[in-house]
Amino acid sequence: MPGDPIRVLLADDEPLYRATVRLLLAAEPGMTVVAEAGTGREACALAARHAVDVAVVDVRMPDWDGITATEHLTALPEPPKVLVLTTFDLDQAVYEALRAGASGFLLKDVAPRRLLDAVRSVAAGEALLAPSVTGRLIAHFLDAPRRPRRALDGVTPREREVLGLITRGLSNAEIEQHLHLSRHTVKTHIGHLMAKLAARDRAQLVIAGYEAGLADE
Structure with missing residues (x-):
């Protein structure tokens, strides 16, 4: 018997991108979008009211950016896994997202199948990093x-x-x-x-x- 669907919260201040990801997830068996937010603060408030398995969070948002939102999301009594998406492949953003408790980090230009696989991997408790992340994190630590x-x-x-x-x-x-x-x-x-x-x-x-x-x- 199939298990319960993965319950996803989308947090991105770009309505068009959010709608595109919502349609992608809605068409995937075993996934459902339970809430959407345009700011980091709104994302945390919604996550506290809904049973969320995975929060897909943009790094750059108003009223709590993705890093601050991740810190609050992972501090909830029943925290969701957090998958951080961003347009900018920045060392500091990668490190801060993971340090804040994110389980995954991907760029927004990933292929649709890659994003779906990422949501499943993170929901299963696995870490998921973009291909460039490990090397960039090492460089960050060596240069710091x-x-x-x-x-x-x-x-x-x-x-x-x-x-x-x-x-x-x-x-x-x-x-x-x-x-x-x-x-x-x-x-x-x-x-x-x-x-x-x-x-x-x-x-x-x-x-x-x-x-x-x-x-x-």
Whole structure:
């Protein structure tokens, strides 16, 4: 029996773009748009009233931009996953969106199928980054002023290896091959890392890896 549809909130101050995405999602089996917002503040108010699985949020909006909206959305008692869309491929926007709790980041010019797949991936708890994001985040951290590195308290040497590979952008399958581990073992290590580092999803593990300096290793 099919599961419940993925409930999506759209937040974008461009009515035409919002309508286009709404029609795209409405035509996709297993998805439904439950609310639309033109500002970040409105998006958070609607998310608090509706059961939302995924919020598709534009970075540049009036009255709370996408970064501020993401911070408030992920702080709700039942937070949705947040997929950030933007026209501008900016390092700082990428980092701030993920740091605020976003689970995915894509440019607005992605193909329709890519956007639909992104919504499904984020709803399933997976991190989703545009192809350029990992390299740009590494560059951002290497160019930024040196800051104290995050301690990985309680993380075992093997878990640190796994986290390092996640930070470098490797998929689970690639980690399995690199470390000669089974799929179950890799998933177990990732689960332990998420618990120990208080990470909501894989995107938060990526940020933890950068802050621990694993991107430099």
